[in-house]
Amino acid sequence: MGRPVRPLVAAAAVIALGATATVATTQDWSSATPKERVEKVRMIVANKAVGPRKRDRRIRRVYRSSPAAVPEPDPGSPPDAFPTPATTGVPGGWQPTQTRSASLTVSTPGTVVEDVRFTNGASLNLTPSADDVTVRRVEFLGGQINNQPGGEGCGNGLVVEDVSFLPHGGRNAEPENEMPAIQWGDYTARRVEVYRKGEGLFVGANSTGCDGPTLIEDSFIYVTLPPSFCGPGTLDWHTDGIQGYDGGPLTVDNTTVDAIEAMCGTAPFFYPRNQGNTSANINHLLVAGGGYSFRLGTPGSVHDLKVVDQAWGHGPIDVRCSALSAWDAEVVTWDRSTYQPDGTVRSLPCDTEDGT
Numbered sequence: 001m002g003r004p005v006r007p008l009v010a011a012a013a014v015i016a017l018g019a020t021a022t023v024a025t026t027q028d029w030s031s032a033t034p035k036e037r038v039e040k041v042r043m044i045v046a047n048k049a050v051g052p053r054k055r056d057r058r059i060r061r062v063y064r065s066s067p068a069a070v071p072e073p074d075p076g077s078p079p080d081a082f083p084t085p086a087t088t089g090v091p092g093g094w095q096p097t098q099t100r101s102a103s104l105t106v107s108t109p110g111t112v113v114e115d116v117r118f119t120n121g122a123s124l125n126l127t128p129s130a131d132d133v134t135v136r137r138v139e140f141l142g143g144q145i146n147n148q149p150g151g152e153g154c155g156n157g158l159v160v161e162d163v164s165f166l167p168h169g170g171r172n173a174e175p176e177n178e179m180p181a182i183q184w185g186d187y188t189a190r191r192v193e194v195y196r197k198g199e200g201l202f203v204g205a206n207s208t209g210c211d212g213p214t215l216i217e218d219s220f221i222y223v224t225l226p227p228s229f230c231g232p233g234t235l236d237w238h239t240d241g242i243q244g245y246d247g248g249p250l251t252v253d254n255t256t257v258d259a260i261e262a263m264c265g266t267a268p269f270f271y272p273r274n275q276g277n278t279s280a281n282i283n284h285l286l287v288a289g290g291g292y293s294f295r296l297g298t299p300g301s302v303h304d305l306k307v308v309d310q311a312w313g314h315g316p317i318d319v320r321c322s323a324l325s326a327w328d329a330e331v332v333t334w335d336r337s338t339y340q341p342d343g344t345v346r347s348l349p350c351d352t353e354d355g356t
Contacts, residue, residue: 082256082286082306084339088220089164089193090139103143106130106155118143121168121176128153128209135160142168142176147210148184154209158187165194172196174226178237185210185248192219198239199223200257203247203271206278216242217253220339223262230264239265241287244298246276252285256339259289260311266290272356273297273320286341288334292318297355305329309345316348320355 086092096117106113107127114136118124121142126133126149133155135145144165147155165181167173178198182189184205194200200221203214221241229237241257243266244250250271257268268287271280272295280300287293288308296302297320307316309331316331329348332341 080284082284082339082341083191083218083220083254084256085193085195085220085222088162088191088218089195090137090162094137094139096139105149106133109133112136113138117141125149126155126158128155130155132157133159135163137162139164139166140181141166141170144179145182146184147187148205148208152208154184154186154205154211156186156210156212159190160187160192161190163192165192165197167196175224178229178239180243185214186212188215188217189219190215190217192216192221194219194221194223194241196222196224198225198229198237200241200243203242203244203250203277206246206248207276208246211248213249213251214247215251215253216255217251219255220258221256221268222258223265223268225262225264237265240270241268241290242270244271244275244277244280247271248278250277250280250300252280252282254284256286257288258336258339259287259293260308260336262289267292267295267318269293270295271298273323274356286332286334286339288336292316294319294329295355296320297323299323299325301326302350303328305348306332306334306341307348308332308334308341317350317352318354318356319350319352321350321353323355324350 097115099117099119101120101122103123103125105125105127107129109129109131111130112134113124117139119141123143124135124145126147145160147158160182168176175196175198180199180202181194181197183202185203189201200223201216223239223241225237225239229235239262241259242252259265259268267290271277277298279298280296282302282305284304286306288311291313293307293312293316294305295318301324303326305328307329321327327350331345331348333343333345334340335342
């Protein structure tokens with residue numbers, strides 16, 4: 001059995017995709033105006049020029065392997081099993097009712113977008129009037145969901161469930177850019193699959209309208225870096241699994257982040273201080289890869305964090321430990337073919353004080 005599914009946000013209408021659809025083609029924040037914050041954050045997403053990313057400490061190599069096999073669901077899996085590609089994203093055997101290659105803009109609150117395949121990098125954009133939108137059983141090939149496409153206001157209360165974000169060329173293709181699968185904030189991502197993308201889930205725009213809490217639960221994120229975007233002489237992507245910049249309150253529950261193939265990136269989890277982030281509460285999170293596998297600088301709590309042994313470039317954690325109310329973590333071995341820990345190496349004390 002999986003974890004109980006929380007009730008859905010009530011939706012006012014199901015969008016009729018087709019003729020009726022609208023086609024749309026460490027910094028100091030203390031003195032920044034809201035508009036200046038928008039510009040800073042947009043520059044991050046455009047080219048990931050994020051403040052002091054400890055470039056001098058980031059390794060210049062990337063572990064390459066064949067794409068991880070997608071495991072079959074195991075009916076006998078324990079209730080605390082971590083999410084996998086087989087338990088997230090669009091259900092097995094799913095077929096879309098419509099396939100579209102053009103982006104879609106939604107402006108009606110309560111809209112439901114479901115059973116659609118977006119191809120050719122097409123995305124879903126929500127205007128500030130589009131609160132409480134639900135996106136369900138949708139597949140994106142190269143595209144994303146953006147609930148603040150104009151830089152101000154926000155499509156708040158977004159719910160994304162059973163949605164897959166894949167590369168432009170399909171499940172086992174290389175990622176074509178480091179555009180986040182979902183941005184900016186005030187959303188729930190439930191049973192979301194991000195597979196072989198250059199960036200996972202982004203949390204931001206707290207100061208410009210996306211100021212509600214963000215929840216990421218029962219989800220699977222697998223980020224990777226093509227060799228041409230890693231190291232000196234390249235565009236050097238700053239790949240993250242979950243990243244916050246001007247991010248509001250964040251909760252992550254029962255989620256897997258695989259960044260084994262993104263060692264030139266930043267971290268599977270990156271919610272630093274001094275970049276406008278507010279708080280983060282973590283429960284049952286499995287992380288692998290990155291320079292540091294888990295980076296947190298805000299107030300919050302950490303429960304049942306699993307860090308895969310020796311999968312990091314510099315160390316398992318970079319955390320401002322004095323800001324946390326609780327800490328419970330351990331270093332584990334894992335079976336990457338099933339995405340489950342298969343042994344405990346040691347307990348992991350919180351013994352750092354940076355978190356940038």
